[in-house]
Amino acid sequence: METNRYNKGIEVLQQMVSQETLNATVKHIEKFSPDMAKLIVEFPYGSLYSRPGLDLKQRSLLTIAAMVASGSAAQLDFHVQGALNVGLAPNEIVEAVMHCVSYAGFPKTLDAMFVVMRVFNEQGITYEEV
Incomplete structure (x- = not known):
């Protein structure tokens, strides 16, 4: 391998x-x-x-959006953790998920937001809207 x-x-x-x-x-x-x-x-x-061309923060945002749009909430926690580790702020992650609502619909977006909330809670991250 x-x-x-x-x-x-x-x-x-x-x-x-x-x-x-x-x-x-x-x-x-x-x-x-x-x-x-x-x-x-x-x-x-x-x-x-x-x-080259995109940094890990940009790729993480794209991945989160793609996962929301495809309804892949089961894998989203891994990518939210990764996004935090490469420097995305909690508000950037929440905004990315919220942005998907008009493209992916409320059910997929809410499923994703519940995952984000769980990851933030597990990591002791307090989210406050900007």
């Missing part, structure tokens, strides 16, 4: 999430399906997140 894209992907992930979170996802999946674990590191993180 030691390819250049894999190594780049691990480097990006280490900037975004804790080693504990990385183990809870990639290493956990790797035990079941090494090929799937390799794909989730190499493709999005080794091939896309590591590209």
Whole structure:
């Protein structure tokens, strides 16, 4: 599993999430399906997140919006944590989710906001509207 894209992907992930979170996802999946674990590191993180042109904060905002729009709330907590770790402010994350309501609809946006609220609560983040 030691390819250049894999190594780049691990480097990006280490900037975004804790080693504990990385183990809870990639290493956990790797035990079941090494090929799937390799794909989730190499493709999005080794091939896309590591590209020039956008920084990790911008890519995190895009990912959050895409996940809201596609209704992928189950994976959103990972990306909200990553967004916080690369420097997005809590209000930027909330605004990104709120912005999606007119494109993704209220149900998907509310599901996402509940995830954001849970992550903030778990991390002791107090959110105040600006």
